Amino acid sequence: MLPLLFPGLPDENSVYADAVLAIAERDGVRVPELSAREVANGLAVAYRRKRMTSDDEGAFLAALSRLSISVEQAPSAATAIRDGTAAAIRYGLTA
Numbered sequence: 765m766l767p768l769l770f771p772g773l774p775d776e777n778s779v780y781a782d783a784v785l786a787i788a789e790r791d792g793v794r795v796p797e798l799s800a801r802e803v804a805n806g807l808a809v810a811y812r813r814k815r816m817t818s819d820d821e822g823a824f825l826a827a828l829s830r831l832s833i834s835v836e837q838a839p840s841a842a843t844a845i846r847d848g849t850a851a852a853i854r855y856g857l858t859a
Contacts, residue, residue, distance in 0.1 A: 773815055792832030799835070803828075 807824070810816035838844070848859035 773810060773820075788831055792834065794834045794836055796836050797838040 807816065807821055810820075839847070845859075851857070852859040
């Protein structure tokens with residue numbers, strides 16, 4: 765099993781997260797094109813809140829590089845808007 769992906773954020777660990785990580789390590793993951801920017805934002809927030817160091821970031825990136833990650837291409841703007849609106853209405857969430 766991989767080391768914890770966020771070793772500097774121990775309050776983010778859970779049995780569920782460990783189980784998901786084990787599955788991701790075994791099967792790989794498929795992520796939306798936006799995911800790299802979202803991860804970068806999460807790291808930046810952790811730095812600003814002094815919850816992460818450059819060593820923590822290095823450990824995270826090393827662990828991340830060992831996962832098989834397939835990046836899904838972004839849909840057209842019209843498709844993203846249509847699907848996002850439909851999902852927001854269906855689940856009562858923001859798009």
